[in-house]
Amino acid sequence: MASAALLVGSLGVAHAEPATDDATALDFPADFKAPFECGLRVTYSTYQDHDFNALDIIRADGGQDLGTPILASAPGTARLTEGPGAGLVVNIDHEGGWQTRHYHLDTRTVEDGQRVEQGQQVGTMGNTGVSSGPHLHYEQRLNGTAQEIVVDGEELAPYPFSYHEKYFTSTNGCDGEQPPVEKEETSLAYTGPEIVSNGESAELSGTLTDEGDEPVADRTVSFTLGTGDSEQACEGTTGSDGGAMCVIDTVDQPLIDDGTVPLRLDFAGDDEYEASSHETELRITLETELEYTGPASIANDTAAELSGTLIDETGAPVTDQTVAFTLGAGDSEQVCEGTTTADGAVTCTVEAVDQPLTDETTVPVSLTFDGDGFYLPSEASAEVLLEYVTGSAFGLSADIPVLGLPISIGPAPESGEVRTAHTEETEPSCLERLGSALVTADVLCAQVVSDTDPTAATASANVSEARIGLAGLSLIELSGVEVASISTCEEQVGSVDMTLKVAGVPIEIGDTPDLEIDVDLGITGARLVVNEQIVEEDGSLTVNGARLTAPGGIDVVVGSATSAAHNCA
Structure with a gap:
């Protein structure tokens, strides 16, 4: 609408300038009233091409601009003109060389040269001439020169460049009484979170704006979360941007079917602004x-x-x-x-x-x-x-540090170190013969089998024949050696089976773990243990079929199996 204002020089209207009365010229502007009926609230603007003091004015009360009565700002003589740009015009010559101008009128209700009084209707707001919409082009001139516009003694400059930035309310025709207050409409909008959680604080926020969508500052906005007995309320004051914020320290709202809770924003209004409210819904959630x-x-x-x-x-x-x-x-x-x-x-x-x-x-x-x-x-x-298992096994190992001819055998054959959480059965590792002149063994095998459901590992070693013949010791003969170490999450079991002869004499071994054979081996400190069972630091159970130890570092093992079950419940 601001674009509807036109330069005076382009309106194509001839004007007779009023007579000058220097005695009253300086006092007259204070007498000018707004050219509208008592109590009408209007908004005004200008634009860059206005090279003089001229305003375009429209209603701010939501009423229809076209046909709005236009009143005389002060007593004077009506001068009617018309031009292609200004449309229908009523100018009023006042005392002291003052003149008011009214362009783009829809109708004129006075005659040319007619005496008019302040508050008398002279026409209606229109859209005639070059105009993009109904409005009033209004000027106050002194001796032909446009002056800064004054209404009720208040200067309206500096002028805004768009409507709904500045307003005034007419007192014309109010007979000295204050016009009815024309409050400006307001709008509230919620700008806070859409989801809040019970048991947590909630920072609620909103904005308050006037009918021109401009922020309204220094006003109290109330926030009410929930209804009835569950209402929780807080208040905030709008800032320069119209924003208000308040905090509900601990949200406590019942959970209803759709998971939402009503939120209401309220501005109570005052002498200047109408009350307004806004309703929305927030989702209530729990962490x-x-x-x-x-x-x-x-x-x-x-x-x-x-x-x-x-x-x-x-x-x-x-x-x-x-x-x-x-x-x-x-x-x-x-x-x-x-x-x-x-x-x-x-x-x-x-x-x-x-x-x-x-x-x-x-x-x-x-x-x-x-x-x-x-x-x-x-x-x-x-x-x-x-849960997983580990295991290993071998057939024979021997360390015999004999002076001049040290002997070291195995361990062999070996199953290798097994570590698995699955069922696995590898092929046994076997040898037909292993040994030396002092220690020999025939048909040796080693194997580890793992299983699940339940978790289990079985390590085994088998030796069909073995002979240990060391100088100074009785001959030790073993046959049918079977060694096993079995570990599950419930238990660990070791077993050894064999036929044993020492110096040709059969020895009954039974199933006793760590059975030490009580025979004269001929060397002080020599020791022969059958079904030796050792619990290692990691919980593994090592079972040795037969183990000969003697001073000087002699250590011979026939058949060995180690197993463990780990991470058991």
Whole structure:
């Protein structure tokens, strides 16, 4: 609408300048009233091409501009003109060389040369001439020169370049009484978070603007969350940007079907601004917490029942919600889901665990709750131990540091070190013959077999025949040697079976662990132990079929097996 104002020089209207009366010229502007009916609120603007004091004026009360009555600002004589740019014009010549001008009128209600009084209607607002919409082009001139416009003794300059930045209310025709207050309409908008959580603070905010969408400062805005007995309220004062903020320290709202709670913003209004309100809805959510409560260890090829609990931020169980469990990571991920019960507990089963054995011997477990309209998502993670076994076996080893001819044999054949969390059965490692002139053995084999469900490792060594013939010692003969070390998560068992002769005399060995053969071996300090069982530092059980030790570092073992089960529940 501001573009509808035109330069006086381009309006094509001839004007007779009023007579000058220097005695009253300086006092007259204070007498000018707005050219509108008593109590009408208007807004005004100019634009860059106005090279004189001229204003375009429209209504600010929401009423229809076209046809709005135009009144005389002061007593004078009406001068009617018309031009292609200004349209229908009424100018009024006042005392002291003053003149007011009114362009683009829709109708004129006075005659040319007619005497008019202040407050008398002279026409109606229109859109005639060159104009993009109904408005009043208004000027106050002194001796033909446009002056800064004064209404009720108040200067309107500096002029804005758009409507709804500045306003005034007409007192014309009010007969000395204050015009009815024309309050400006206001609007509230909510600018705070759309989601708040029970048990947490909530920073609510909004903006208050006038009918021209300009901020309204220094006004109180009330925020009310919830209804009835659950109402929670706070207040904030608008700043220069119209924004107001307040904090509800601890949100405490009931959870209803759609997970929302009403929020109302209120401005009570005052002498200048109308009251306004705004209603919206916020989602109320609770933070949640997941915890893993399942087994500390799992075993491959067996079922694993994973479990956890889901509670909200108040500590109450969260029921009837789906929780996803992920066992492992990457290509080894195994997933299952469960639904929380009344106590917030949730379980699901991985039917057959299949996880790689890492250096850490652990498997990651993650729990995920995606959340819903009430509850915020949460996650938890844990590490569970993966049950695994180790084992090794060999047929013969001998260290005989004889002066001039030291002997070192094996250990051989060896199964190799086995470390696995899966069922594995490797081929036995065997030799037909092994030994020297002092120690010999025939048909030796070593093997380790691992299993799951249950976790178990069986290490075994077999020697068909063995002879130990050292100078100064009785001949030791062994046959049918079978050695086993078996480890599960429940127990460890070692066993030895053989036929033993010392100096040709058969020896009954039975099944007693660490059986020391009480025979004269001919060397002080020599010792022969059958079914020797040693628990190693890592918990492994080593079983030696027969072990001969003697001074000088002599150590001969016929058949040895070692096994262990780790990370057992």
